[in-house]
Amino acid sequence: MLSIKFKNNRLFYLDQTELPVKEVWRECKAASDGYIAIKQLRVRGAPLIGVFAGYVIFIAAKSFPCQRKLFLKHFFATIQHIRSSRPTAVNLFWALERIEKAVSQCFSGDGRYIRQIILKEAINIHHEDINLCAHMARYGVSLIKNGDNILTHCNTGFLATSGVGTALAVIYKAHKQRKHIHVYVDETRPLLQGARLTAWELVKKRVPCTLICDNMAASLMWRGLIDKVFVGADRIAANGDAANKIGTYNVAVIAYYHRIPFYVVAPFSTFDLTLSSGSRIPIEQRSGEELLRLFSKTAIAPRNVAVYNPAFDVTPASLISAIVSDKGIVHPPYKQNIQKLLRK
């Protein structure tokens, strides 16, 4: 199972807005294709956006003038353009900075040469992401016991990364180890990444699962049917506050009330130590249309009602039992322990 493919210098992506009804692969042929794919959530998931963005710069660079100065001018403009596609997930900025840094360290050579540098770094980021996923799974699986019922929100699997995933990778690992687990999947309104993507992945992987509406999780917890919560993250501040798909904070509060462990799984590239706390994470506001019409078609509310539609919320560190990263599991106090971990 793959979410993007890079083959013969061409970049393809599975259009996630078409799932689960159709599996449509599209080619990204220019920067504008890449921008739209990210903006419209055809390619989504914090780590995947980072990997994809690296390749997008390479694809875009095909059409840059070969003369060094002109090439660099186009390069930096394109970096800026792709950077503006989504504001919350830090992995996008992190990947673009890596590409930028690699290019900045290349003091001579024409466009053709610099393009190879870009490609090399994009491939590095890609391979690294695959490894990060495997490491997170390895560390995180120690938190799952035989018989656990696990709640998850949004999508954090194959479709959110270029590897096996973040939170879902931990779940896949537990399933592979033949721990008898059951996954409850929040459908994750408004864009239904849980229903469309996570349920689709879990069914394909034959992991026992049950789909629920986001508002049903508390009732399951009350009945003692949830043992643990695993979610991903789009950006984690220095103090452990974590931005993730809207509704995650809701899950964290109800888990806390029912004394259920709440775990965040994210690679080191999701941490943003320049932000002291989660209140400084910019939150993307999306179009109200996402709540008024399903898939931009079927009306589900009166046309003229006001809508509040943030794409993310921030879960305070105090509600997070532990953060699983590719370098190990971080426990509170997060401020010190995150710094220690990232220095590894």
Add this chain to the structure above:
Amino acid sequence: MLSIKFKNNRLFYLDQTELPVKEVWRECKAASDGYIAIKQLRVRGAPLIGVFAGYVIFIAAKSFPCQRKLFLKHFFATIQHIRSSRPTAVNLFWALERIEKAVSQCFSGDGRYIRQIILKEAINIHHEDINLCAHMARYGVSLIKNGDNILTHCNTGFLATSGVGTALAVIYKAHKQRKHIHVYVDETRPLLQGARLTAWELVKKRVPCTLICDNMAASLMWRGLIDKVFVGADRIAANGDAANKIGTYNVAVIAYYHRIPFYVVAPFSTFDLTLSSGSRIPIEQRSGEELLRLFSKTAIAPRNVAVYNPAFDVTPASLISAIVSDKGIVHPPYKQNIQKLLRK
């Protein structure tokens, strides 16, 4: 604004499954029409179901044989049939019992005569419901201050009663008193009663409102944008535990965590003192299809995934700040105070 009409001995209802796109009125011509209307949620809202059921029995009785014994046989069978349409809201059973009691007290007379008794009682229940709504609004409005931001879940207005509503009636009253309020409306998955019905009502009534997904409420509370929560109830046990639309318990937990008052508004007919606690309230399980396809059409999840779809959850009394009824506001301790109130 009306949800049902009874005119010239004919019963009409606004088909709520067609809202907000179309306002379709249908006639209920037989018991089977009434059963389907309730079962398929064309007519919904605990108090409205009760009122509607009374008239359905009258309509059904048109086709019963006139001979007393035969009439009564059909009558009791129809009561049983309509009673089985939905299991959680107690108002349905309460209304049917009232009709039954009225008929039982009528020791002579043929079918034609008994039908008039049924009609009289159905009209009584209807007029009573209109008054109950007005009383709840009058008591509840004292809880709303100028400038309050109020969260509500599901639909508890005109469309849920035959009067102005329960929780929404309180909000309408505050708006009428020119208190500057703003209502945040949970869309209320899976059947979107908030988006389709409550938003539609509030826009029509020009009450300032904003539609949100159910999973966004916690993020609003975190930002200090919710001052109070008002919801309805389908059945309230003797200890104050309240069954209401799925997701209500979720809202109660997050409100409690953020120290936001959580109010339940329901008429006396919603209380069921035969049940000592909420754990004894039967919870209707609905078809998984409601999560897999929107409006039985558009697929939003893989077809073969398991689904958990309870129509209601139970909010424990400990999370309820007060219950607003038509007889006054009940505060904890609920066990004693509910009994006192209902004796009034």
